[in-house]
Amino acid sequence: MGDEIKIAHVRPLTEGGFALHPLEEHLREVARLARGFADPFGNGDWAGLAGLWHDLGKYKPDFQEYIRDRSGYERDEADEGGPGKVDHTAAGAIHAIERLKGAGRALAYLIAGHHSGLPDWMKEEATGRGLEERLQERRHLEESLQGGAPVTILETTVPTTSPCGKQIDPEHCHLWIRLLFSCLVDADFLDTEAFMDPEKAGHRPSGADLEDLRAKYDAYMATKQSSASDTPVNRLRRQILEDCRNGAEMEPGFFSLTVPTGGGKTLASMGFALDHAIRHGKRRVVVAIPYTSIIEQTAETLRDVFGDDAVLEHHSNLDSDRETPRSKLATENWDAPIVVTTNVQLFESLFAARTSACRKLHNLVDSVVILDEAQMLPPEFLKPVLSGLRGLVENFGTSVVLCTATQPALEGWIGGPAAPHGQGGFQGLAGIRELMSDRDELSRRLRRVRLVHHPKGDQPSTWKEIASELESHLRVLCIVNTRKDCRELHGLLPKGTIHLSALMCGEHRSRVISEIKGHLGRDDSIRVVSTQLVEAGVDLDFPVVYRAMAGLDSIAQAAGRCNREGSIPDGGLGEVVVFLPPKPAPIGLLRKGEDAGKEMFRVAAEAVAELSPEAFHRYFQILFRKLDFDQKGIMALLANGDAWRFQIQFRTAAQRFKLIDDAAQTAVIVWFETKRFNSRVLLEDLRRFGPNRKLMRRLQRCTVNVPERGWKALLDQGSISEVQGPEGPLGIWAQCVPDLYDDVFGLRLDAKDYDFVV
Numbered sequence: 061m062g063d064e065i066k067i068a069h070v071r072p073l074t075e076g077g078f079a080l081h082p083l084e085e086h087l088r089e090v091a092r093l094a095r096g097f098a099d100p101f102g103n104g105d106w107a108g109l110a111g112l113w114h115d116l117g118k119y120k121p122d123f124q125e126y127i128r129d130r131s132g133y134e135r136d137e138a139d140e141g142g143p144g145k146v147d148h149t150a151a152g153a154i155h156a157i158e159r160l161k162g163a164g165r166a167l168a169y170l171i172a173g174h175h176s177g178l179p180d181w182m183k184e185e186a187t188g189r190g191l192e193e194r195l196q197e198r199r200h201l202e203e204s205l206q207g208g209a210p211v212t213i214l215e216t217t218v219p220t221t222s223p224c225g226k227q228i229d230p231e232h233c234h235l236w237i238r239l240l241f242s243c244l245v246d247a248d249f250l251d252t253e254a255f256m257d258p259e260k261a262g263h264r265p266s267g268a269d270l271e272d273l274r275a276k277y278d279a280y281m282a283t284k285q286s287s288a289s290d291t292p293v294n295r296l297r298r299q300i301l302e303d304c305r306n307g308a309e310m311e312p313g314f315f316s317l318t319v320p321t322g323g324g325k326t327l328a329s330m331g332f333a334l335d336h337a338i339r340h341g342k343r344r345v346v347v348a349i350p351y352t353s354i355i356e357q358t359a360e361t362l363r364d365v366f367g368d369d370a371v372l373e374h375h376s377n378l379d380s381d382r383e384t385p386r387s388k389l390a391t392e393n394w395d396a397p398i399v400v401t402t403n404v405q406l407f408e409s410l411f412a413a414r415t416s417a418c419r420k421l422h423n424l425v426d427s428v429v430i431l432d433e434a435q436m437l438p439p440e441f442l443k444p445v446l447s448g449l450r451g452l453v454e455n456f457g458t459s460v461v462l463c464t465a466t467q468p469a470l471e472g473w474i475g476g477p478a479a480p481h482g483q484g485g486f487q488g489l490a491g492i493r494e495l496m497s498d499r500d501e502l503s504r505r506l507r508r509v510r511l512v513h514h515p516k517g518d519q520p521s522t523w524k525e526i527a528s529e530l531e532s533h534l535r536v537l538c539i540v541n542t543r544k545d546c547r548e549l550h551g552l553l554p555k556g557t558i559h560l561s562a563l564m565c566g567e568h569r570s571r572v573i574s575e576i577k578g579h580l581g582r583d584d585s586i587r588v589v590s591t592q593l594v595e596a597g598v599d600l601d602f603p604v605v606y607r608a609m610a611g612l613d614s615i616a617q618a619a620g621r622c623n624r625e626g627s628i629p630d631g632g633l634g635e636v637v638v639f640l641p642p643k644p645a646p647i648g649l650l651r652k653g654e655d656a657g658k659e660m661f662r663v664a665a666e667a668v669a670e671l672s673p674e675a676f677h678r679y680f681q682i683l684f685r686k687l688d689f690d691q692k693g694i695m696a697l698l699a700n701g702d703a704w705r706f707q708i709q710f711r712t713a714a715q716r717f718k719l720i721d722d723a724a725q726t727a728v729i730v731w732f733e734t735k736r737f738n739s740r741v742l743l744e745d746l747r748r749f750g751p752n753r754k755l756m757r758r759l760q761r762c763t764v765n766v767p768e769r770g771w772k773a774l775l776d777q778g779s780i781s782e783v784q785g786p787e788g789p790l791g792i793w794a795q796c797v798p799d800l801y802d803d804v805f806g807l808r809l810d811a812k813d814y815d816f817v818v
Contacts, residue, residue, distance in 0.1 A: 064124070065080060065082055065083075066082070066083040066084065066118070066119055066124060066207070066208065067080045067081060067082060067083055067118075067124065067127060067128070068081045068082065068083040068085075068086035068087075068115060068118055068252075069081040069086070069127075069252060069255055069256055070127060070128070071255060071256050079255075081252075081255045081256075083115065083118050083119065084210060084213065086115065086251060086252075086255075087111065087112050087113075087114070087115055087116075087213060088112065089247075089251045090111035090112075090114060090115075090244070090247045090248050090251050091108045091109070091110075091111030091112040091247075092108070092111070092247075093111065093246075093247035093250060093251060094107040094108055094110060094111035094243045094244050094246075094247035094248075095107055095108030095111070097242075097243035097246060097247060097422045098239070098240060098243045098422070100343075100425045100426050100457065101224050101225075101239065101425050101455065101456050101457065102221055102222075102224055102225035103219070103221055103223065103224065103225075103236075103240065105217075105219040105220060105221055106166070106167065106219045106221065106240055107240050107243040107244060107247075109156075109167060109216065109218070109219060110156075110167050110170045110171055110240060110243075110244045111244055111247055111248070112213055112216060113152035113155055113156060113167070113171055113213070114149070114152050114170070114171045114174050114244060114248060115148060115149075115152065116151040116152040116155055116201070116204045116209055116213075116214075117146075117147060117148030117149055117150060117151035117152060117200060117204055118148045118204075119151075119204040119205075119207035119208055119209040120146065120148065120151065120200070120203040120204050120206075120207050121203065121206065121207045122146050122203070123146045123148050123207075124207065126146045147200055149171060149172050149173070149174060149175060149176070150172060150194050150195075150197055150200040150201075151200040151201045151203070151204040151209075152167075152171040152172075153167070153168035153169075153171040153172040153191070153194065153195060154168075154195055154197070154198055154200060154201040155201050155204075155214065156168050156171060157195055158201070159218060160218055160219075162705065162706070163219075163706075165181075165191075165705075165706035165707075166236075166237050166240070166706050167240075168191060168195060168706075169191060169237055169241065169706070169708075169710065170237070170240055170241045170244045171244075172191055172194055172195075173191075173241065173413070173415070173710075174241075174244055174245055174248060174415065175415065176415075177412075177413040177414045177415055177418075177710075177711065177714075178237075178238065178241055178413040178418070178710035178711060178714070179191045179194070179413075179710060179711055180708075180709045180710060180711045180712055181706070181707040181708055181709060182707070182709065192707075223236045223455075224236060224455040224456065226455075228451075228454070228455050229451075229454070230699060231447055231451070231695075231699040232447070232450075232451035232454070232455055232699075233699070233706070233708070234698040234699065234708050234710065234713075235410075235448060235451040235452070235455070235456075236455065237706070237708070237710075238410075238412075238418060238421060238710075239421055239422055239425065239456065241415075241418050241421075242418045242419055242420065242421035242422040243422045245415045245418060245419050246393050246419045246420075246422060249392070249393075249415075249419060270334060270337055270338050270342075270343075270344075270397060271338060273334060273366050273370055273397060273398070274334045274335070274338060276365060276366055276367070277330065277331065277334055277365055277366070280364070280365045281301070281327065281331070284327075285298060292505070293322065293506070293626060296323065296502065296505055296506060297323060297324040297328075299497075299502075300319055300323050300324060300325070300328045300496065300502070301324065301327070301328045301331055303328075303495055303496050303497050304317065304328045304329060304331050304332035304495050305331050305332060305335050307332055307336075307493070307495040308331075308332050308334075308335030308336040308339055309335075309339060310336075310493060311340075312336070312340050312342075312453070312457065312458075312459040313453055313459060313460075313491055313493070314449075314453060314459075314460050314462070314489050314490075314491060314492040314493070315332075315459065315460070315461045315462070315492065315493050315494070315495055316434075316461070316462045316463075316467055316492050316493070316494045316495065317329055317332070317461055317462070317463040317464075317494075317495045317496065318464065318465065318467045318494060318496055318499040318502075318503075318673055319463075319465060319496065319502065319506075320465045320502065320503055320506040320507070320671075321465055321506075321619075321620035321624065322506060322508070322620075322624060322625070322626070323465075323502070323506055325432075325463055326358055326361055326362075326432075327361070327365070329347075329430050329432075329461055329463050330345065330347075330362065330365075330430075332428075332461065332495060333345040333428040333430060333461070336428055336459060337427075337428050340459070341426065342426050342427055342428050342457070342459065343397075343423075343425075343426045343427060344394075344396065344397050344398065344399065344423065344427045344428075345397070345398050345399070345427065345428045345429075345430065346394070346399045346401065346406070346424065346427050346428070346429045346430070347362075347398070347399065347400045347401070347429075347430045347432060348401055348402065348403050348405075348406040348407075348429065348430070348431050348432065349400070349401075349402060349403065349432045349433065350402070350403050350432075350433050350436035350596065351402075351433075351596050351597045352402060354432065354433070354596055354597035355373065355400055355401070355402060356373075356597075357597060357599075358400055358432070359371055359373040359400040362398060362400065366398060370396070370397050370398055371396070371398045371400060372394065372396035372398065372399045372400065373400050373401075374394070374399060374400070374401040374402075374405060392416070392419060392420070393419050393420045393423060394420040394423040394424075395423060403431075403436065403437070403438070403719065404719045404720055406429075407438075407441070407445055407448070407717075407719060408717060408718065408719060409421060410424075410448045411444060411448065411694065411698075411713060411714055411717040412714050412717075413710045413711045413713075413714035413715075414714070424452060424456065424458060425456045425457055425458070426456070426457040426458070427457075427458055427459075428458070428459045428460075428461065429449075429452070429458055429459070429460045429461070430461045430463055431460065431461065431462050431463060432463050432464070433463070433464050433596060434462035434463060434464045434467065434468060434470075435464050435466045435467070435468045435613045435676075435680075436596075437468070437470075438719050439649060439683075439684075439687045439689060440649070440687070440688065440689070440690075440691040440692075441689075441690070441691070441692070441694065441717065441719065442474070442687075442689040442690075443486050443689040443690040443694075443695055444690060444694040444695055444698070444717065446470065446474075446488055446489060447695065447699070449489070450489060461495075462492065465616060465620070466612070466613040466616045466617075466676045467673060467676055467677065468613075468676070468680045469488075469677050469680040469681050469684065470488045470489050470492070471488055471489050471490065471491075471492050472487075472488055472490070473485055473486075473487060473488065474486055474487070474488040474684050474689065475684045475685060475687060475689060476684075476685045485684075486689060486690075499673050500672065500673055500674070503670075503671070503672055503673055504670070504672075507633070507670065507671070508622070508623040508624070508626050508628075508633060508634055509605075509619045509622045509623055509633055509634040509635065509636050509671075510633040510634070510635055510636070510669070511615070511619065511636050511638065511668060511669045511670075511671060512635060512636065512637050512638065512669075513638055513661055513665070514637055514638060514639035514640065516639070516640065517640075518640060518658065519640065520640045520641060520642050520643075521639050521640060521641065521642070522642055523545075523548055523549045523552055523641075523642060524552055526538065526549060526606065526639060526641075527549060527552035527553050529606070529637075530553060530587055530589075530606065531553065531554065531587075533587070533603075533604050534585045534586075535580065535583075535584075535585065535586050535587075535602055535603055535604065536587050536588075536602060536603075536604045536605070536606065537587075537588045537590065537594070537600065537602040537604075537605045537606070537621055537622075538587075538588070538589050538590070538605070538606040538607075538608075539590050539591070539592055539594060539595065539605070539606070539607050539608065539618050539621075540589065540590075540591060540608045540641065541591070541592070541608050541610060541641065541645045541646070541650060541654075542591065542645070542646060543561045543562070543563055543591055545591075545608070545641060545643075546559060546560075546561050546589055546590065546591050547559070547561075547805060549589050550589045553587055553589065554587070556587075557587045557588070557589060558572060558575070558576060558586065558587070558588045558589070559588075559589055559590075559804055559805055560572060560573070560588060560589070560590035560591065560593065560594055561590065561591045561593065561805070561806065562591065562593055562764070562765065562806075563764055563805060563806035563807045563809065564764070564805070564806035564807075565730050565732055565761065565762045565763055565764050565806065565807075566760070566761045566762070566763070567732055567734055567736075567761040567762055568732055568806060569593070571734065573594075573598055573600075576588060576600060577599075577600065580600065580601060580602070588600075588602075592610070592614060592617075592618075594621065595614060595617035595618055595620070595621070596617055598621070599624065600621045600624070601621070601622075601623065601624040601625050601627065602621055602622055602623075602634070603622070603623060603628060603634050603635070604622065604634065604635050604636075604637070605618055605619065605621055605622040605634070605635070605636045605637070606636075606637045606638075606639060607619075607636060607637070607638050607639075608638075608639060608640075608641040608645075609638055609639065609640045609641065609645075609654050609657055609658060610645065610650070610653055610654050610657055611650075611652075611653025611654065611656060611657050611679070611683065612653075612656070612657050612660055612668065612675065612676060612679040613653075613676065613679070613680075614653065614657075615636070615638055615657060616671050616676070618636060619634075619636045619671060622634035622635070622636050638657075638661070640658075649687075652683060652686045652687065653683060655686070656679055656682045656683040656686065657679070659682055660675065660678065660679050660682065663678075664678055692716035692717065693716070694713050694716055694717055697709040697712055697713040697716075698710075698713050724767065724768060725765040725766060725767055725768065725771075726765070726766050726768065726771040726793060727760075727763040727764070727765055727766075727792075727793070728763060728764050728765075728766050728771070728774070728780055728793050728794065728795065728807070729743060729759055729762055729763050729783075729792065729793070729794040729795065730762055730763070730764055730794075730795045730800070730801045730806075730807055731762075731795050731798075731800070731801055732762045732801060737758055739759060739762035742755060742758055742759050742762075743759070743783065743794055746759065746783055746785065746790070746792070747783060747784060747785060747786075748786065749786065750785040750786050750787065750790070751785070751790060751792070764806060764807045766807065766809070770809045770810075771793070773809070773810060774800075774809075775793075778796070778797065779795065779796065779797050779800050780793050780794060780795055780796060780800075781793070781794065781796040
């Protein structure tokens with residue numbers, strides 16, 4: 061077998077027989093691609109070497125026998141030597157150690173994990189063997205040498221560059237390895253795809269020139285401004301845009317864009333991003349947003365400007381009818397000039413171990429990242445999140461824009477006194493530059509509401525009292541802190557009052573919100589009681605809004621649903637009434653926000669009433685004194701004293717870094733019918749044919765996330781069951797009895813099971 065060509069992959073041919081992918085050809089092409097991906101941050105030699113050595117284990121005689129005995133399709137899941145599989149990833153990792161000594165560990169992570177994901181250095185109970193243990197098994201390299209691994213590949217030139225071309229902070233060592241890993245796995249995927257599925261590879265986008273996109277942007281904005289009436293608000297929007305574009309000349313780094321609701325920050329921030337990218341040689345713009353509802357609106361706006369092909373929308377609720385073969389492929393590695401995604405997708409990828417999640421990361425290099433609604437960065441992960449952003453800016457040519465009306469206090473020292481084990485305060489960002497020439501004056505001139513502390517002040521109101529006040533208004537929105545509060549207050553109001561909470565599936569909420577907008581457009585009498593889900597991404601415009609006491613950022617979001625269009629005659633202000641509910645918010649972040657909000661009303665009532673930028677800065681300083689910014693101990697796993705010895709717990713950190721705790725909630729598909737589709741019909745398709753991307757995207761619009769306690773209750777009473785596919789259970793839960801879903805309230809849960817926030 062020694063004289064036979066060594067193969068990396070085998071592809072069956074339609075006319076019969078097989079096409080063989082020569083192993084050396086694969087190694088050299090992956091090296092070439094990976095080198096090109098890493099050249100922008102100065103480490104093409106490291107990534108190229110990882111590509112050259114990543115599949116050395118495929119020279120092992122037993123691997124060649126293994127792959128030739130198969131039916132012809134890719135067998136690369138054989139990575140860590142499971143039963144009946146051949147470990148082909150350890151050999152290159154061991155060779156990297158032998159050639160580069162301690163520095164070889166950086167490449168060992170990439171090579172050993174290029175299928176199974178970045179490993180931990182030390183064995184952890186939940187993650188199986190650690191890299192340290194695997195590197196002791198030299199037989200893997202010896203078998204590859206026996207199989208004829210070429211000397212020209214084994215003895216190639218070793219890297220000479222420093223990480224990112226300089227001495228980077230040990231805190232960011234894990235990020236450097238992760239970016240190299242992204243370069244390797246994307247190169248490996250692309251070359252394998254080019255051989256195994258040339259037709260699929262041909263669908264990949266070829267990219268777009270940012271100069272061309274800016275020309276489209278300029279034409280769009282010129283038309284938009286010429287057709288806009290000459291109102292004070294539109295004049296302010298033009299000034300905001302001018303400030304953004306002037307700021308694009310500044311050197312790359314951190315920027316803040318502090319613009320009140322209605323200031324046109326979506327398009328203005330894109331103007332900055334395009335100008336800044338072209339001026340400083342950046343390659344793409346990434347817009348990260350906390351809520352999928354806002355993403356859908358933002359992506360639609362940007363598609364109107366740039367066209368469908370230039371804008372990649374990447375999130376879980378994407379309508380499958382909008383996807384194309386090109387867009388599906390682009391979500392794998394974000395190879396698009398404009399990417400619109402979620403905070404969850406961006407930050408969980410930035411701390412991921414899985415190859416599929418890390419693959420896109422190298423395309424953050426030399427990019428402009430716009431963090432919309434920056435106050436929504438997760439406080440319990442704020443320390444690792446800001447560390448990751450700092451690493452991208454300092455080492456990988458990224459510029460970051462913190463875009464919000466309620467700018468958090470992220471610069472300098474954050475929180476209380478420093479304490480051991482990652483608790484207490486920490487050093488935040490430095491050198492954030494505001495793009496607005498006078499943010500305080502801008503806030504004053506765009507003010508559309510009057511914030512009023514309820515006459516009872518710090519004394520709680522009963523729901524009956526609040527209901528009586530709401531009845532006195534023809535058009536009013538009341539936002540409360542929990543689903544239970546929402547339902548209780550709704551029950552005290554007249555028939556026809558509208559209820560909104562996340563116990564309603566997405567399709568149901570969309571229908572109700574459309575109904576609300578219709579009533580408002582006709583100046584009908586309308587009362588709405590909602591949880592905080594209505595505070596972002598829902599463009600409602602009420603003359604009066606009531607808000608249960610909460611964090612000042614949430615109160616400001618509620619204010620954005622009041623007099624949104626400035627339509628009250630003679631420049632009048634809308635009224636936002638903040639009241640103390642009968643019971644405090646649930647323990648946790650919401651309670652801490654409520655307490656900080658109450659403190660702000662006591663110590664800075666005038667600034668709060670005006671919702672000034674200084675009020676938000678002070679509020680976040682108060683709130684941050686109450687928080688632990690690294691609750692899961694992420695930084696101790698990634699940036700410990702052993703970072704420069706490359707002893708990093710990648711996989712454990714990735715398991716802990718979950719912005720949404722999947723274990724705390726379970727998605728349940730409910731019975732809901734619209735003109736677009738019937739979820740019961742879709743469920744039957746799921747049972748008959750099994751899941752596919754398009755079907756699951758549609759069903760997602762009819763799901764409700766249920767807390768674990770509520771899910772168990774529904775299961776015990778036989779109201780939900782696991783969906784059975786053609787080959788057995790699917791791990792998907794669905795309603796299975798009538799009357800479980802209500803046309804007003806959504807999913808029926810006992811009171812003890814639905815006392816949750818949204």
